[in-house]
Amino acid sequence: MPASGATGLALPSSTATPSHPSTSALARLNRSLGKYREIIIAVAFFLLFDLAVLVLNFYVSFQIAEDAVSINLAGRQRMLTQRLSKALYASELAVASGPLPPALQDELLLASRLFDTTLQGFRQGTQVTGGDGRSVYLPAAAGPKSADILARAVAVWEPWRRALDPLREAGSSAQPAYVKAAADYARSNNLALLGLMNELTTDLEAAASQRASTLRMVQTGGIVLALLNFIFILFKFLGRLRQSDAAVEQASEETREILSVVREGLFLLTPEMTLGTQISQSAGGMFGRTVQPGENFLAMLAPMVSAKTLEDARGYMELLFTPHVKEDLVQSINPLTDVELSLVDALGQRRPRFLSLQFSRVLEGREVKHLLVTVQDVTTRIELEKKLEGEQRRAQREFDLLVRAFEADPASLRSFVDRAEASLLEVNDLLRQVDGSSDPKQTRHTVNTIYRHVHAIKGEASMLSLDLLSGTAHEFETLLQGVRESPSVSGDALLSLPLPLEELLTRLQALKRSVLRERAAAPADAAAPQAHIDQLGEQLASLVERIAGSTTKPARLTARLDALASVPAKTRDSLTQIALQLVRNAAVHGVEDATTRAARGKPAEACIEVEFARDEADQLELVVRDDGAGLSAERVRARLLALGWFNEAQLADMSTSQIVAQVFKPGFSTADKTDEHAGRGVGLDIVANEVRRLGARLLVSSRAQLGTTFRIKLAP
Numbered sequence: 001m002p003a004s005g006a007t008g009l010a011l012p013s014s015t016a017t018p019s020h021p022s023t024s025a026l027a028r029l030n031r032s033l034g035k036y037r038e039i040i041i042a043v044a045f046f047l048l049f050d051l052a053v054l055v056l057n058f059y060v061s062f063q064i065a066e067d068a069v070s071i072n073l074a075g076r077q078r079m080l081t082q083r084l085s086k087a088l089y090a091s092e093l094a095v096a097s098g099p100l101p102p103a104l105q106d107e108l109l110l111a112s113r114l115f116d117t118t119l120q121g122f123r124q125g126t127q128v129t130g131g132d133g134r135s136v137y138l139p140a141a142a143g144p145k146s147a148d149i150l151a152r153a154v155a156v157w158e159p160w161r162r163a164l165d166p167l168r169e170a171g172s173s174a175q176p177a178y179v180k181a182a183a184d185y186a187r188s189n190n191l192a193l194l195g196l197m198n199e200l201t202t203d204l205e206a207a208a209s210q211r212a213s214t215l216r217m218v219q220t221g222g223i224v225l226a227l228l229n230f231i232f233i234l235f236k237f238l239g240r241l242r243q244s245d246a247a248v249e250q251a252s253e254e255t256r257e258i259l260s261v262v263r264e265g266l267f268l269l270t271p272e273m274t275l276g277t278q279i280s281q282s283a284g285g286m287f288g289r290t291v292q293p294g295e296n297f298l299a300m301l302a303p304m305v306s307a308k309t310l311e312d313a314r315g316y317m318e319l320l321f322t323p324h325v326k327e328d329l330v331q332s333i334n335p336l337t338d339v340e341l342s343l344v345d346a347l348g349q350r351r352p353r354f355l356s357l358q359f360s361r362v363l364e365g366r367e368v369k370h371l372l373v374t375v376q377d378v379t380t381r382i383e384l385e386k387k388l389e390g391e392q393r394r395a396q397r398e399f400d401l402l403v404r405a406f407e408a409d410p411a412s413l414r415s416f417v418d419r420a421e422a423s424l425l426e427v428n429d430l431l432r433q434v435d436g437s438s439d440p441k442q443t444r445h446t447v448n449t450i451y452r453h454v455h456a457i458k459g460e461a462s463m464l465s466l467d468l469l470s471g472t473a474h475e476f477e478t479l480l481q482g483v484r485e486s487p488s489v490s491g492d493a494l495l496s497l498p499l500p501l502e503e504l505l506t507r508l509q510a511l512k513r514s515v516l517r518e519r520a521a522a523p524a525d526a527a528a529p530q531a532h533i534d535q536l537g538e539q540l541a542s543l544v545e546r547i548a549g550s551t552t553k554p555a556r557l558t559a560r561l562d563a564l565a566s567v568p569a570k571t572r573d574s575l576t577q578i579a580l581q582l583v584r585n586a587a588v589h590g591v592e593d594a595t596t597r598a599a600r601g602k603p604a605e606a607c608i609e610v611e612f613a614r615d616e617a618d619q620l621e622l623v624v625r626d627d628g629a630g631l632s633a634e635r636v637r638a639r640l641l642a643l644g645w646f647n648e649a650q651l652a653d654m655s656t657s658q659i660v661a662q663v664f665k666p667g668f669s670t671a672d673k674t675d676e677h678a679g680r681g682v683g684l685d686i687v688a689n690e691v692r693r694l695g696a697r698l699l700v701s702s703r704a705q706l707g708t709t710f711r712i713k714l715a716p
Contacts, residue, residue, distance in 0.1 A: 046229040053222040056215065063215070067208035069136055073118050074201040076131060078194055080115040084164075085190045087111060088183040091167070095176040100167070112164050119157060122200070123150050146203050153196040156189050265291075265375030268362065271321050273297050273314075276370065286355055286377050288343035297373075304341040320359055321368050327361055334359065338378055354382040415532070416460050417508060419573060420469075423453040424505045431497055448666040450497070451480050452689055455682035457504070459580045462546075463539045472507060476500040477682075533564045536576060537610075540583050544608060547587040555591050555606040555626075557583065563612045563620065567714075574690045575622050575712070579610050581683040582624035582710050589670060590628035590708055600705055602627065619716060625709040631702035633659050639670050660700065664688040687712075 087107040094101055114129060121128045121138035130136040141150060163182040166175070255278060259266060265283030268276030277293045284291045287300065302310055312335035319325055336357035343353050356378045362370040427450050434446055458473035479500055537559030544557040561579075564572050591597075591606035598604060611623045633656045640646050640662055651659065662668055666685045691698045691712055699711040 043233060046226060046233060050226055053219060053226060056219050056222060059215070063211060064208075066139055067204070067211070069130070069138060070122075070141065070204050071201060071208065072131055073121070073128065073138055074197060074204050077115060077118055078197040078201065080111050080118075081190055081194045081197060084108065084111040084115065085186040088179070088186045091179050092176075092183040095179045100179070105167070108164065108167055112161065115157070116161060119150070119153060122146075123154070141200070141204065143203065143207055146200060146207070149196055149200045149203060153193060153200070156193045156196065160185050160189060160193070263376075265373070267291070267373055269297055269317065269359075269371040269373050271368070273317065275300075283375060286353075286375050287341070288351075288353070304343065305339060309335055309339060317359065317371065320361060320371055323366055323368055331358075338382060352379075353377065354379045413464065415569075415573065416464060417511060420457045420460065420508055421505070423457060424501060424508065427453050427501055428505075431501070447480060447483055448685070451477065451666065451682050452686045454480065454504075456577055456581075456686050459584060459683070459686075460577070462584075463543045463580055465539075465542065465546075466511075469504070469507060469511070472500070472504050476504055530562070530565050533561050536564075536579075537561055540579065540610060543580075544583060544587045547584065551588060551593075553587065553591050553593050553606065554604055555587055555608055558607065558609045560609075560611040560613065563614065567620070571694065571714070574694050575612065578622060578687050578690050578712055579612075579624060581687050583608060583610055585683050586624060586626040586628065586708070590626040590631075592629050596629075615713070620714045622712040622714075623709065625707060627707040630704045630706060631660060631663070631700065631708045632704065635670055636660055636663060639668070643668070660702075664698075 087104055091100055091104045091108065094104060117126075118128050118138065120126060122141045125140035126138060127135050128138045141147070160182070163178075163185050166178040167182060259278060259280040262280050263282055264280065265286045266280040267278065267283060270276065273296055275291065275293055275295050275297055279291050279293060287304070289300075291300070298310060298314055301313065305313070316330070316333060316335055319330055320327065334357070336355070338354055338356050341353045341355055342350050344350055354377070356376045358374045358376075360372040360374070361368050362372055430446050430450055434443055454473050454476050458470045458477065461467075461469035461473060476497075479497060483497075537557075540559055541557040544555050547553070548555045564575060567575070586608045591608070592600070592602075594604045597606065606626060606628055608626045609624070612620070613623075615621050637651055637659050640651065640659070641648070645662070645665075645668075646654075663670075664684045664687065666682065668684075687710075688698065694712075695715045697713045699713065700708070701711075702708040
């Protein structure tokens with residue numbers, strides 16, 4: 001079995017005596033042979049029986065070939081006796097009228113020579129001419145009966161052969177007397193010699209048949225033994241196989257049971273980045289899909305992680321498959337530790353899940369065969385860590401809130417808290433009046449009113465550097481924005497608003513209890529209004545600096561607000577809110593970035609002025625001006641078209657002042673994106689609403705690339 005690359009392997013003691021490699025190898029060999037000794041011996045016998053049967057088959061085929069030659073040549077001997085007799089009879093007739101013809105002479109010579117050499121071969125074994133004219137070896141005929149037949153045949157043949165010698169030697173000049181003597185001998189002994197050759201052939205055939213029967217019996221016995229041996233091997237092998245299968249099945253069942261209950265996802269990864277055959281049941285749930293053996297792991301991860309994470313994972317796993325790389329040294333660069341996966345649930349919604357994938361090498365010798373992948377769902381831990389971090393940030397922000405609150409002007413802070421608390425209580429009353437049966441238009445109006453209150457609180461909190469409150473209000477605004485952008489606003493859509501309202505009110509009341517409790521009993525200072533006005537100018541200047549830092553639009557604020565001390569507190573609060581929104585609007589929308597200002601020949605730092613004083617007619621007015629790009633009617637017109645508030649024909653019938661007046665409508669903003677400072681379309685809506693409450697007049701003047709001036713003239 002391959003050994004895992006993980007730690008925990010038992011190592012020999014440094015004092016132990018190492019065993020000799022050859023001795024240990026022999027010991028392993030002996031153990032292996034002992035385990036399979038019976039099967040090895042049975043296989044050896046089976047091979048031996050098979051070899052014996054093969055050798056026997058070879059011998060039988062060779063013997064059959066020899067017997068076939070002997071039987072064929074014995075049959076030819078019978079035929080030669082007849083040929084020789086026929087040739088003698090023909091020669092006898094031929095010499096009566098003339099010399100012996102050469103053809104008859106050749107026939108006598110050939111037939112007598114073949115018969116004589118073949119007869120000698122049967123007696124002694126020698127090379128003879130076969131039926132096809134080629135030389136073949138004729139073994140001596142075995143057995144007493146064959147020897148007796150051959151002895152009698154020789155006794156008959158020898159006189160005949162001597163009678164033929166003068167004919168073979170004289171050729172065509174052979175005397176008729178010699179021919180007649182040989183022919184007479186043939187008439188007397190031809191049938192006897194033919195009978196002897198028949199007996200020889202029959203005896204050879206019987207001997208060949210007997211040998212074949214004996215060989216078949218031996219062959220059959222060998223085959224039977226081989227089959228019995230094979231059955232024995234099969235029985236032993238199947239027994240061993242059943243035992244092995246039972247052990248494997250037990251191990252597999254135990255593995256399945258482990259993989260079915262283990263909480264971690266477990267599987268092996270091949271060098272080709274494919275999954276092994278054994279996969280824990282929990283792996284599919286962790287990846288949010290069915291995990292199949294043989295599936296490409298990187299292809300499975302591709303839709304769940306970013307392209308960079310996927311490529312980093314590929315490189316890391318390839319690194320682990322490199323044997324010379326130390327596993328412990330590269331574990332710290334694992335890109336799949338606490339990796340975020342984007343999974344799709346049963347409803348088709350994408351849900352984030354955090355998994356931790358750890359890789360351990362599976363070694364065989366020095367080669368990395370697989371990687372053992374352990375997958376853990378760490379979503380709960382990550383969420384708890386994020387929650388803890390959020391709580392820590394919240395605690396830090398609350399602490400910063402208290403610090404900033406202690407640093408703020410007490411009168412300004414008290415005034416802000418009172419106004420904010422009153423606004424939130426009013427928001428609460430508005431929400432109570434709305435239900436599922438409320439008129440959609442009235443509900444939308446309520447949403448816009450709530451939006452103005454929350455935006456005003458956010459603006460004042462930002463001006464006072466109370467970042468926790470401004471951030472909470474910004475989150476509240478985000479929920480309101482979603483409701484306001486719905487095509488049809490129903491009362492049910494406001495059901496989610498009480499929770500952020502409660503959170504904002506709770507933090508505001510906590511600030512009130514923590515900071516203002518000790519200051520509430522302090523006597524009012526006669527110079528408090530003027531100090532509050534001075535503090536307001538500093539706070540507006542600080543707000544402009546913060547906006548400039550986040551928007552890369554450098555600007556400075558000049559404030560002249562001494563005349564605010566002469567108006568009632570409620571009027572001063574409304575004018576403060578108007579100034580705050582107009583200054584924020586100028587810093588975000590009015591002024592240009594440094595590059596644009598330089599191209600237009602303007603100073604890099606924009607100038608924003610806020611002033612409250614009496615005009616030439618001795619009428620109090622609040623003036624907020626900037627030297628920015630000016631209020632572009634064309635830009636407002638394009639934004640109105642993009643929002644779908646008006647069409648081309650309607651805008652064509654509107655004057656420039658009517659078009660510009662739309663910037664004070666709820667939800668209008670020329671910002672490209674929404675952030676803490678812009679994009680909600682509420683700031684100028686608050687200005688318009690406060691102007692109406694004061695019964696004042698709002699005047700706007702603007703020149704392209706020179707700036708914009710807002711004037712709020714109070715009623716006499």
